[in-house]
Amino acid sequence: MTIIKEPLELLPHGQAIQYFIARLPKTHPRKEYLENQLHRKTAGERGEKKMRKKFQEFHLDENFAALWDIGLIDGGWKTQFDGLVITEKCIIILDSKNVSEDLHFDEKTGEFIRMDSKGQRLILDNPVFQLNKNIQFLKRWLGKRKIDVRVKGLIVYTANQCLFHSKPSGAPICKTYQMNDYLYNILRPLPPDPAPLKINKIKRLIEANHSPYVRRPLCETYKIAYGDLQKGVYCADCKGYQVVRVKRNWLCLGCGAKNSAAHHFALQEYFSFVDDSLSNKEFREFCLLGSAAAANRILTKYDFIITGENKARRYHIKKNE
Template sequence: MAINAKIGGLTKVEALESLLGRLPKNHPDREFLEIRLYRASAGIRGESKMINKFKEFYIDEDFQPVWDLNMEIGNWAVQMDGLLLTNRCVIILESKNISDELHFDAANDEFYKKTFKEGNKITLENPVIQLKKHIRFLERWLKSQKINLPVTGLIIFTANQCEFHSKPAGASICKTYQMNQYLYHILEQYPQEASSHKISKIKKMILANQIPFKKSPLCEFYHIDPKDIKTGVYCRGCKSYSMKRWHKTWQCSDCGFKDSGAAQFAVLEYFALIGNRITNKQLRDFCHLESPHAARRILLQRELIPAGDLKSRSYSLEK
């Protein structure tokens, strides 16, 4: 997923960490969620490696990189890690932080890895198929904008410990340290022809057509009963849920840590985990607050969108 994508105001990694922290240790979905957290963290690390490596890229022509893309055509929405815009072509950049021995099965159009230590076979989503889908999407979008540029792509495997056992024909796949050389090679295959639009204008058009990253609160997305969620305000000092209102701040009753922003983080946790709207009572129940006035002050501290009359008013994070 894109580095900057948010769920209820939290990054996906923060949201998953929050969910795991608020679930019982013996919850049946814990192992699955821990794997999701590991993969989300690995994906973000991989994207960062790719972006850092691209800082060494240069051509003596007009070019523009674009990172963290969320685009849609009608009901068709895609997320792409990055694009390289040039007058020759557009190159979609997809990072994959997958370790171990990597196999592309051309006969079955499948992708799997074998672990170095145990030799276990693990089938994964084929990144070549994903890239082809993104190429079709971008070709269609460029055509709708009357931009005449060919589209191709490069898949970059960013894990330090990965080894290609096979590669599919007709797809550009490399490791991080090889990325820029592969980009130069791809560009050599396309003639240098001026695009119908300036590259800087195409970039502005793409950025102007970004859509918000949309994901349901994690309890809904992973089918977890909200009643399983531990309530209370999180303490960054001792990682308990024992923060209490103390004058104009919050203080942990276990370790004494003070944090004036603790309640605001709890509001973001609620949106990320429980629901897209929150009422005064729901905030009080979640934060163990007794005073409706104190809860109202917390809600008004953020630029939330109110709906309904005063007695039934609820708030959302964004329109």
């Protein structure tokens, strides 16, 4: 009889940062920085969702395909694409930016500036340079595979409170609601290719070579000691960490809530925050669990990659392919 093991995935990135902050002391010196990172990450994720939702209204008479959040590698050069639109005439790179407030570009100095509501200036990277680098990469990557294709690009600013006073030249830049019209304007003047692109072939090739973004544990990413984190199992009801194991169940001593699967979230937290593997002892220390036998019963239910024997045994989370 085959025993089906339970799968386990990392927490979504924005959610992971949120609960990582919750396990730090209120006076931690990096807490304000992390809260800023959380804001940027969640805003970026919302922006990419808005862009994908708007693209659902995009239509062409001929065949086309779209790929999202694609990573490709060429030697030591790795590039991440927010979106790729593959048409019979060309491939269009979609580059999502979630930047709000007033945006100014100085053609003389090449500086791209954001002015916030308090009048503070922030110098931003010129998004055209990044887009041109991505176009160069994709042409080179496809060229090595004997595919000669026109590659265009579109920079999409997804924040609602974004006001352009001027834009950099060299690439089309728009807001989310304008995106589809800009795509049509890119495609319309292009002459028909006597040999239209083989869309499905290119799509399968890119998907087959997709290299997902590899997340590092947050302690490593933000250089925060594991010892700084609050230990214990999280209670979704009272938001505390006073949850204890009682007769194969989890009970919160703070509010009395019970949750038989509270260890699942704790494991997601550990792998998102600390390391991509853990031992029975490390699991018990993180969850403040006293019983090695109870920890073993929990860990053996999951679809981990297991290395080592006895006390040297480690449980590794499987990476998404």
